[in-house]
């Protein structure tokens with residue numbers, strides 16, 4: 099895992115959402131480095147950005163957290179360097195999947211669709 103991504107995920111591992119400035123303090127990264135790696139982690143689905151409730155006027159605040167459905171995998175990858183997290187679009191998974199046959203899923207015994215895919219861990 100990229101050491102910058104690893105430091106950010108470690109800071110978020112506790113599950114508590116953190117704002118950008120908190121992550122800046124905890125990681126010690128530059129503003130740009132943190133912003134780029136947060137974008138990269140968000141594109142992989144490993145971090146989400148949530149709007150925080152604000153009282154009164156002013157710009158909305160956002161906090162970053164690891165989505166519950168990937169927390170277990172992220173913890174496993176952070177605790178074992180041999181575990182690597184791979185994220186790919188469903189269209190790519192379909193092409194790689196041994197259960198897929200002509201748009202049909204032999205494992206789910208129905209059409210090969212992301213919402214029914216047994217390979218994808220669903221939100222609890």
Ligand code: SF4
Pocket residue numbers: 191192195196197198199202203204205206209210211212214215216217
């Ligand atoms: S739905 Fe079935 S065939 Fe399609 S990707 Fe998932 S496991 Fe593979």
